[in-house]
Every structure is written in C-alpha cells, then in structure tokens.
Amino acid sequence: MTQTNLPAKETTPQPAPKGPQVDIRTKVSRMDKVYAQLIAITAVDLGDGNFELIYSFFSKSELVNLRFTIQDGYEIDSIADMFPGARNFEREIIDLFGLSFKGVQGGLLIMPSSQIVAPLRKSSTPETPRTRAQKGVANADH
Amino acid sequence: MPTISVAPFGPQHPSLLEPIHLKLRLEEEKVVGADIVIGYNHRGLERALEIDYKRNVFLSERVCGICSFHHSTVYVQAIENIMAIEVPKRVRLIRTIMLELQRMTSHLLTLGHIAETMGYENLFMQTWREREDVMALIDRLAGNRVHYSMNTIGGLRKDLGYDNTKDIEKTLTELGPKLREIRNVFAKDSTFGKRTRGVGILTKDNARRYGAVGPTARASDVPYDVRLSSYAGYGVEGVKFRPIHREEGDCYARTLVRADELLQSVDLIMQCIDLLRDEPILIAAKGNPTGEAFSRVEAPRGELFYYVKAKGEIRLDRVKIRTPTFVNVQCLAEMVPNCQLADVPVITVSIDPCICCTDR
DSSP states (O other), rough: OOOOOSSEEEOOOOOOOOOGOOOOOHHHHHHHHHHHHHEEEEEEEESSSEEEEEEEEEEETTTEEEEEEEEEEEEEOOTTTTTTHHHHHHHHHHHHHHOEEEEOOOOOSSSSSSSOOOTSSSSSOOOOHHHHHHHTTTTTTT | OOEEEEEEEEESSTTTTOOOEEEEEEEEEEEEEEEEEEEEEEEEHHHHHTSSSTTHHHHHHTOOOHHHHHHHHHHHHHHHTTTTOOHHHHHHHHHHHHHHHHHHHHHHHHHHHHHHHHHOHHHHHHHHHHHHHHHHHHHHHHHHOOOOOOOOEEEEESOOOOHHHHHHHHHHHHHHHHHHHHHHHHHHOHHHHHTTTSSSSOHHHHHTTTOOOOHHHHHHTTTOOGGGGGGGGGGGGTTOOOOOSSOSHHHHHHHHHHHHHHHHHHHHHHHHHOOOOOOOOHHHHOOOOOEEEEEEEEEEEEEEEEEEESSSSSSSSEEEEEEEHHGGGHHHHHHHTBBGGGGGHHEEEEEEEEHHHHOO
8 A cells, every 4th residue: 555645636726716606515525435534624714805625635545635715704515424524624614714614613622702703814813912912901911 | 211411521530631521421321422522722823833934843843742743844844845855865764763753752651541541550650661761762862852853944953973873772672672561461461451342442434434543543444654655764765664553443452553553663763773874964945935735744643734835935824733633532422432431531542632732
C-alpha cells in the first residue's frame, strides 16, 4: 500500500456562488461509494462575501480535495449522515465562520451565548487588552 | 421499562488529564449511549497563527505539549512546500529521529496512563520510569524536554553530532529489552486482558465512517499510516517499516498497537542513524510564501493535518489544524454503548485523547 502526501489531487474549482446549485452531497456521496475516508473540512474566508469549503478525503492512496464556493448566508447541506465524523467539522465552521449547515447546531468550541461571533472571518477584529482599554473597559482582565 | 439516567463523565475527573465531557446515558450500570462535549480549552490558535509565518514555527510547537515536534514539522513542511524548498536528506533523517523519539515518549505516557486508569500502579510506574530515560535523552539532544525548538523553515536550528548519535544508540540499546518486557506484560497479563479484551469495540466500517486515525484506526484493521506517504525521512531509501495493525478493534488491540510501535520506533531510529551523512542542515528561505499547501504527518495519536494559505506577506491568509483526537474522540460514541460504567475511563484513555490540541 502506498500513499502520496503532496501534491494533492484537485477537482476543478466550482463556479461562483449559485445557491442551491452547489451540489455538495452528490459529489461527497461518490467518495462514500469508493470507501474514501474524510480527513477534514476546511473553510476559508475569501473576503468578498464568499467562502471556500475544502472537503479533503483520503481515497485510493491519494489526498483528494473537493472545493466549493459558498455565498454568505447560504444554508449548506450537511454530510454527517454519510460521514458521521463530519459533524464536528460542520459545528466548528458554524462557530468560527458563522456559516450554517442544514440541521446542525454550533456550540462546539464557542458557547452559543458568547459575545464572540465568527472570530475567523476577515471582518472580525480580535479583542485584546489594548482594544478593551481603548473602549474604556476598566480591569478587563480581572 | 428500564429507567434511563444521565451521568456526567468529566470535564473534571480523576482519570482524565484534560477536560473532556461525556454525557453518559445509563441503564443501571450499563451504558446505552453517550454525547461527547469538547471545547473547554479553545484558545483561538488558528487566528493567532495568521499573524507571522516565521514566528509560527515556535507557536505551532505550542499547540500541543506531547506532540510538539510533530506540530512544528507539519507546519514547516507546509511552508517549505509553498516556497519550493527541498531540504537535505540529513534534515529529513534528523527530523525522523526526533519524531520517533517523541512518539516513544507519547506512547509510554499513554501506556502508563492506561495502566494507572485500571489501578495497575506497578505497571504505570515501570512504564513512566522507562519514559524518563527517553525524556532525558531528548533533553541532552535538544536542550529541552518538551518543546525542542529544533525546526525552522528550510531545515534545523540544531544538528546532531557524533556524540549525540552514539548517545542515542547506547540509550536505545539499553532500553530495547525493557520495552519488550513492558510489551509482554501488556500482551500476556491476565488482569489486563480481562479488563480490555472485547471492551470498547470499534468496527472497521465505523473507523472509516468516523474518520478514525492512528493507533485507534490501526487497531480496527485499518492500516492507515501517513508515514507511508514518504514525508521527512520515511521516504529516504533504506528506511523501511510496515504499519502495525490488528483486527480486534478493542482496548486491548489499541494498547498492543502502541506497545508494538515502541519497538518499531527504536528500529526506525537505528535505521536513520546509519544513513546520516555530512550535509548542510539549513537551506535559506528567501521572500514570503505565496500559495497554499496541505501537509500531513503521523503524530503519535494519528494523522495530523495542516492547511496553510499564504498571499506573499508576513501574515498568512488561513491556517487550519486538524488534530487526530478531533476525529478519534467522536468514535467514543460508538465505543461506549453496551459497556459497563466502570469501563468508560479505560475506553476513553485507550484512544489517547489530547484535548489541548483538539480544542486549539
């Protein structure tokens, strides 16, 4: 058995956001049929209101990446019924990027009642002791 | 109609070293289901890693204290790949030696932790005593016991000299018989067998569907080992190994896979030392990285995955970390049903959870 690390086998980039036409489930189900193993789901904020989702699979001794471009606000299909291991990845993306998946709730890494919302978005400004001091919050660290 | 009660296991529990919470649904003493809750240690490291790609070598090492060198190696591999730097063979071999030494410390820690969780104090102390020899060896080689700070983009910050390699050979030659003795206790001890055989079974199909990695997957007959993908010194001609895997899928198999990998690590380190030749240990990296890379290494708990996207600046666009426990911990939902409440600590520890790097 041999595996290749890099470069990964890439799929053709999907067309720009078209809502319901972004068919994640069909492409992922093909990976399920060939007994592929899900490695990770990576979200990247493209900075123009769109997000790239990269589904990385280990299939037939190769790293295969399926790429989808998703518009902010679009409800993404969950693949947790095919790959139960995907549920935590989806919950993590809900917490860190503020995207939504059908039938999946966040709260994995950040509590739903927290004031921190989608910290990995480009528009998010991390709160530091200096920014808190500028806002006039006294003894913010205590 | 049996009554279902819910009992919390963690996040603070005597048998757990780090915070993980299992909401166990019980039918008297039998577990019928579990919800796994993580996130108590979230530190926002993925955002912190976007700030400076050069300083990240040290920051990535601090994502986890037990597999620190694996984190820095997978990160520098990603940047080297983006910047098209091909590191010398000596660098790849020395990285492999340090990676395998760290795997030994991690596996010995886990084996001791499993023994202690079962109440087998003698075995726990014996295992951690041998671990101390490896930790002291790493201290002599790197100057640190936990964070080695040996990696840098394009090579290494510290070389291994002739004295160092002789020191490694001497220490591991003395350690070999002791590790075999420990392995045989885990393999043959009747008390240990009764507590672990047939307990916490993960089937081969579930291991694939949940994306299990590392010894957890290999104990369920999934011979998935990223070292076969020839990163670092594993791809150097002359370095040979075969992934250890078992078919049982229970706690016993997961423990034995780790015990056997200890001996395999000793063998791999000896192979690498024989192949070391005089070569530079650093290739200068020029400019800032532009592009993206997927990088993987086989950490002690399984596949460690980094995605790095750079856009020609000191700042990085995105760093994604997928740690092995992040996927393995979900397998607990399949392992604990139908077991006894008293077996839950052993099952949880048998996947070797590292929550600190899982929460990042």
